[in-house]
Amino acid sequence: MNPVLELNELTVELSHAGQIVRPVEDVSMTIEEGKVVALIGESGSGKTMTALAAMGLLPESAHVASGAVIVDGTDVAGLSNKERRRLRAGTMGMVFQDPLSALNPVYSVGWQIAEQFRVHENMSRSEANERAVGLLRSVGIPDPERRSGEYPHQLSGGMRQRVMIAIAIALHPKVLIADEPTTALDVTVQAQILELLDELRHKQGMAIWLITHDLGVVASLADEVILMYAGRAVESASADRYFSKPRHPYGQALRASVPRLSQEIDDLHPVAGTPPPVTAFPSGCRFHPRCPYAIDRCRTEVPLLRSVDDALVACHRAEEIHG
């Protein structure tokens, strides 16, 4: 299997109120052709910042401080913006949580899709428009000829997200980066979008990098799971492994916090406290102030990801606490 996207010990720095902070530190991951990899974590865990760094879309105040982003075999760090844009066009597509703010309100949705064919494939206007209509049809938009002339505000949330996906996949990227693609949608519409993403993966062999806090969405799509906490990856495993037996205490705590639909749970057992802000990441293991298993070593020494059974776990006590 060929990796389509690799992050190698990626660290992002950000200046925040005169202070240099690291919202992402030493994150490594590999996405292979046709695989769905989920990056999960609560707000402030650094998952979106990781994705923006991979796309080369970090805000002005942030930059990649160290590490590599390798897209389809090329390290993008050394590239100019123009070269990077060209590489990105054919390799990565991105879908955001809020399609209304990601779409341009003053152009029809058909125009916005066709734009890519005109710019990147030098197509004529009419040919590009035709392709746009075909693409709208393929993402399940009814009456695509009429819809392609409509503007984002005329579409429902679910349809807008389909348009976003159409734009993202227009140039057949190798990997689709989907940042909370269904979070703003109702559950019956979410089911439609999940089905569409699953189809893209199976029919077109597209790799998907899914970034979400919704564990149900992850379980329905992902092959692999990477759990982030306070800017660091703390567990990396196959989805089956992760959901049957999370090894990191934070992963275990998350699992005990989620109410289920399929079974009655008497008590939720959430971990106390809240995730730390980027300006106050704790020393040592960043989870130690909330961890029931923390020992002295956890306060001083950063645990690195290491192999425990079939998973990578960043916990000094991973062997003792799987119980």
Next chain:
Amino acid sequence: MAEPLLDVVGLEKEFSARGAPPVRAVAGVDLSVAAGTTHGLVGESGCGKSTVARAVLRLIEPTAGTVTFDGVDVGDLSKRDLRRLRARMQIVFQDPVSSLDPRMTVGTIVAEPLDVAGTGTRASRRERVGDLLDRVGLDRSFARRYPHQFSGGQRQRVGIARALAPGPDLIICDEPVSALDVSVRAQILNLLRDLQEDLGVAYLFISHDLAVIRQISDMVSVMYLGRIVESGTREAIFGQPAHPYTIALLSAVPEPDPVIERNRERIVLEGDPPSPADPPSGCVFRTRCWKAQEICAQEVPELIDRGQGHPVACHFPEVVNPVSLTSPTVTR
């Protein structure tokens, strides 16, 4: 059965704007909440659930229907009596940022309902604020701080403390945990349940999240396009759902378990809910329903028990064992 604490009958709310057809956000809703229990109202965005909450509190005037609280018709009350009654009926909102005044200290925010009601002396009110903060898991000293100094979960605790201040019998919780992270959400759900056990407060709990509704509710009503389509005990709704919409909702929620997810055939409803400004004739769900027949376009199905053991507003109700929703036996 004892008289319910809150009894809503035939509630309707129409919004109208000049030049546009009226929007019937709530089209005849009946529900009741017994003292000390939780009634969960679940539905997708735009179904009218938050409008129900506001109409029950008379924050907006209902177009039709009655709301009876502890035997008193809320619609008949003078402004003054209504204010007094509101001490017993409080609300917690979804967004703890916009629902707390940024210029007020947390102590002032929590004390406000007490100050308005003129309860006790200033000193005793301050004492009570400390107790309330303590009760919702915040430090008493936080009374001097401002909302922006708190995390989302802490702000929601402040919102709950404010609602608890006048000693209500009922708190309407409008999506109180939807903006919160997973671990914080579980903390707030546990807090709400502890408060109910200790204080006997009842909740009308409004959410779009079925798993949250299952976790917290005794009774559950499912809303679609301004109407309740199915209503029953938690066990009935999650164990013997019979309305196609309830079944589709239960089937649509992905479970955090890849084995379940791999093996299930999801019922995927097509399209979006219709606009409440232009609802379908007859059954409002028929345009997305796989069982729809002619009668569904002609007659609004009443919310009655047709032998399912609980009321279902469907001409063709059929109890589905939800276990089958997680296995491939359900046909679309």
